[in-house]
Amino acid sequence: AQSVSQHNHHVILSEAASLELGCNYSYGGTVNLFWYVQYPGQHLQLLLKYFSGDPLVKGIKGFEAEFIKSKFSFNLRKPSVQWSDTAEYFCAVTTGFQKLVFGTGTRLLVSP
């Protein structure tokens, strides 16, 4: 069965620092990849998604992610974080009929 690994469980950054959150998946076939964000007390919102084409995907709020097929990775990046980026971030993969498999999440705390 497919699985998703997010190795950073907690990340603490200062404002203006650069962010990279790791995501690796295990599945040898065609995948669709997602990053969701959950702000404190809120529901999950889609940050960005990759289905095909350009492996560098740009999402909302200045986030981007790069799909590297050879490394089975889909890392999330942002050049300069803000306090308002404090949230929990989930990487997710689908390989078939809406079977969305989530990673365990990364809690990001941005200090002002």
Next chain:
Amino acid sequence: EAQVTQNPRYLITVTGKKLTVTCSQNMNHEYMSWYRQDPGLGLRQIYYSMNVEVTDKGDVPEGYKVSRKEKRNFPLILESPSPNQTSLYFCASSPGADFYNEQFFGPGTRLTVL
């Protein structure tokens, strides 16, 4: 406004007392799903439904039931809740069952079983 709604948002109950968490979407989506979110485990799928009267088990279905009698509603039923079902529950919907569609999530229901 297009949305997924869940009720109640917060619920404290006791072991064995049957409860239902409702989920409704107003986007005419075919696909709906229930997840539970637990610290360190991320989100895990409980049940999903590809269309009316079509439901199937996800990764953690034990102790839960669902029904899909109407397209817009997908209630989650706990016949005999136990403390290990204390969790944060999310309902989600999607236009279709194929994997190109984004899932839209509800606001969550925080359930505590004493």
